[in-house]
Amino acid sequence: MKLTVSLQVTLDGVAQANGGNNEEMDPGFTRGGWALPLNDGEAVQYILRTWQRPDAFLLGRKTYTLFEKYWGSRSDDGGFGEAISSKPKYLVSTTVTDPGWEQTTVIPGEVAARVRELKAQPGGELLVVGSTALARWLLENELVDELNLVQFPVIVGEGERLFPGQGLDFALGLIDYRVFSTGIVALTYRVGGRPEYA
Numbered sequence: 001m002k003l004t005v006s007l008q009v010t011l012d013g014v015a016q017a018n019g020g021n022n023e024e025m026d027p028g029f030t031r032g033g034w035a036l037p038l039n040d041g042e043a044v045q046y047i048l049r050t051w052q053r054p055d056a057f058l059l060g061r062k063t064y065t066l067f068e069k070y071w072g073s074r075s076d077d078g079g080f081g082e083a084i085s086s087k088p089k090y091l092v093s094t095t096v097t098d099p100g101w102e103q104t105t106v107i108p109g110e111v112a113a114r115v116r117e118l119k120a121q122p123g124g125e126l127l128v129v130g131s132t133a134l135a136r137w138l139l140e141n142e143l144v145d146e147l148n149l150v151q152f153p154v155i156v157g158e159g160e161r162l163f164p165g166q167g168l169d170f171a172l173g174l175i176d177y178r179v180f181s182t183g184i185v186a187l188t189y190r191v192g193g194r195p196e197y198a
Contacts, residue, residue: 001124003058003115005135006050006148007162008035014159015132018152031156038152040182044078047150051083054127058115061093063130068101090118090126092134115143132160140167144191146175153183171195 008018017032059067071081089104092111099106107114115138118126128135138144149162172189179185 001055001119001121001126002145003119003126003128003138003143004054004146004148005128005138005144006047006150007129007132007135008047008150008152009162010034010152010154010156010159012155012157013161013163014156015135015162016160029159031159034154034156035152038182038184040180040184043150043180043182043184043186046178046180046186048079048083050127050148051080051129053125054087055124056088056090056118056126057084058090058092058118058126058128058131058134060131060134061091061096063134064089064091064093064096064099064101064104067130068099072101084129090114111137112141112143119143119145132162135162136164136167139170139191140164142168147172147187147189147191149187149189151185151187153185169195 007015009015014034017029018035019033020036021029021032067084071084085102087103089101090107091099091104092107094108096106097108115126128138135144139147170191171193172191174187175190176188177186
C-alpha cells in the first residue's frame with residue numbers, strides 16, 4: 001500500500017488553518033482561512049476526488065479531533081464527510097484510547113513499525129490529510145511514497161510549515177500536475193532517494 005501525504009499549502013509552505021482559525025487548535029494564529037477566498041470549485045472537486053480515492057486514512061490526533069467534529073457528522077458537506085467516514089482511519093495518538101468515530105484504529109506507539117505493516121499490505125493507498133506534524137515525521141522517517149501538494153497563491157508570512165528549516169533532503173519526481181484558473185496548482189511527486197548536488 002502506498003502512503004500519500006496530501007496537504008493544502010501556501011506559497012511559503014504554511015499548512016496551518018487553511019479553512020479558518022480555530023483557537024482551540026491554533027492559539028495565537030490569526031491568518032487562518034487563506035484557502036477559502038479563492039473558492040475554486042474545480043480545485044475543491046480535485047481535493048474531494050483525492051479524499052475518495054484511498055483505502056484508508058492516517059491522521060494525527062489534532063486533525064482527527066477536528067475532522068471528527070466537522071466531517072464525522074456527514075451533514076451536507078459536499079462529500080468530504082462521506083469520503084472519510086466510510087473508510088478505515090488510523091489515528092496516531094498516545095492520549096486517545098477509545099475513539100468514537102466509526103472504523104478508527106488507534107496507533108498508540110511504535111508508529112514507524114505499524115505504518116510499515118500497513119504499507120506492506122498489497123495494493124491500495126493510505127492517505128494522510130491535514131496532520132502537518134505527522135506528515136513531517138513520516139517524511140523524516142522515509143515512509144512517504146508520494147506528496148500531493150495543493151498550493152494556493154498566497155504568502156501568509158507565519159504559521160506552521162510543512163517542511164522544517166533543517167532535515168533530510170529528498171529527490172522528488174513529478175508524477176502529475178493541475179493548474180486551476182484561480183492560480184491554485186496541484187502537484188504530485190514521487191518521493192525517492194537523495195538529490196544530487198552540483
